[in-house]
Amino acid sequence: MEPSTAAPHRIDPAGGCPHAANARLLARGTAARVLLPGEIEGAVVLGHEDLKEFLAHPDVAKDARHFTALQEGRIPVGWPLATFATVRGMTTADGDDHRRLRSLVSRAFTVRRVEELRPRIEELTDSLLDGLAAAAAADGGAADLRRHFALPLPMGVISELLGVDAELRDRLHHLTSQVVATDISPEDAVAANRELVEVLAAVAAAKAEHPGDDLTSALIAARDEDGDRLRHDELIGTLILMIIAGHETTLNLVTNAVRALCAHRDQLALVRQGRASWDDVVEETLRFDAPVSYFPFRYPVRDLTVGTTLIPRGTPVLAGYSAAGRDRAAHGPDADRFDVTRPRRPDAVRTLSLGHGPHYCLGAPLARLEAGIALGRLFTRFPDLRLAVAEEHLTRPASFVGNSVRVLPVRLAA
Template structure:
């Protein structure tokens, strides 16, 4: 069974890769799936037309083997672009893709830089002592960005984050999961109704307009699922990415010196973090639509498949001797942490932009930034999907001697 507490994730992934490229595993609740552990095999699975995202192909779901209160039900059964293929996927993706064009994402750079400056100012005003950088910096930046994009009111954002975490956790009781999921659905319904009454220049309002104009373009369930997906994917991955990147740099001061000295760009830190410590551990689910053989493993029609991004990111067959090492000086890695093929993450460019703005600004403002506890002692997130630590306590140290410097957003 995959460890639901995520202790020793990378060691567990090393063992899985040694067993094979596709390994049968058990998830919380006794649910069984195939974990794709190696880079080349994962790339194949992500584009194989015999593998679907549609839950109707999952044999254990159809025959009732999956418990009705399974913690990951809300993720695998949500009505959104992550759980459909073909024309339905293109339809749903098309409704939100205009918000993530290169031009529109780049236009957000000044706002990301402004938010970063504001958060750094807030950090500078905290009393001396350990600061949870995950909570105080890595969390609010992507949260504010995505909530502004999709039109979620500021006073409900923290509550939404707390509730959506339930969809990813692996250690709650079924009763806890059901209660919090119900509260989340009620809250999101209230937010959608608010935007319906008072539309704005945001993605939720645009989706509501598409739904109200022509119900064949977007059902009410798809509207709800898409807003939920945009909220979770829009901040959770970037939160983990920034946390993991800071943790990696603090644990590898020689690598930090390379980027701070200008020998390597900050974008190299982002890409190496995505490979070496992917923000996503195992993403559920894909399903075999027929009996098939992939890299020596025989899957049967209806089998479930996990995309094990963190395992693929340290695959020696792909990355050689550097696989287990954090090395920003190495050539920029080709990784799969944002997916591959038709379901490639729409928000990948935005996540990169936010991290590439936030990281140099943080280390520029606080050049003496240091861990407040041994990094090896940090507790991992107890989720079935995400890969990061629950906290990142640091000592900020002195600010730059000439005080605050505005963040431009440039990573050069």
């Protein structure tokens, strides 16, 4: 086990596959001290049980007023992770503020509301599959599944929910990709954040002038009914959160599931034989290859010991979702194996990849629905779908927050 005095692990800002480093760290303990970009001292919680407890711990906060280095002025302008700390919204609020902000959005993500989206998701999926087939036919039988399918599906759904025009979606994806990048220059980080705020402020202004049947208009109406309920910075912060979480997670989830099924044709066969469902594929992908690897930030409000690692008060802590998913102490000695028939844990918490506790992802039911529909219709229409390049040749985004690949070239026919 790792003593609390062990040298901190330097997280590579360029990202890359997290699983080898996670295994080394987990062999030493369920939490670790880390160095974040800019030599900022932080920590990561890696073990499933300890992460589950940490995510719901009463002495762990989300508000950056508890972030010691930030409050002491040691975080430079353009720090690549600054948005995760400073954006105003649900992900950086505690207590009554968090409940207030979450309640304004939660009505759009009830099980009933999400299920009502099923016909539209199915319609959009089928249309995108037509586009994927056309792209492959135009390029010798291969096409980028992320660009033509895994990205526009969740981006289309969340944009329609928010009332964002179609012509803005590619730009918003580009900007949010820069916001979550951890290997980016300060100048580019500042520029991306500024433009993202400007774009979403323009969306909000347009909705204020011409309200529609969308969530942005509903949030503005709630703010206008009671000025104390939602400030302008909270409105923009909420839109930023929903654009990022509303498409990046599902984009990576679908991409990682396709990669896993192409590498494990026996598991795909189990689904086709009815011995497992597409929901099982989604759950196992969330565990096996979490769409978010290290999610920033939480801050202990007092010194906490996690496992054998002391995490001082005010330390920025990452939630190590990709590590927890392969924690052998929680998932057994075969935790590194992709198995869609894996039995559910007795505590019913098979994966923490969409969070736990008060900040559990509001969009989790939507992400699961989108991914299940997408995968089922994709492999039904293209049963011989395969990767067009070897897994080792797939490149990773310049971020240790998200966990996936930049492009996913596939061949739709054998």
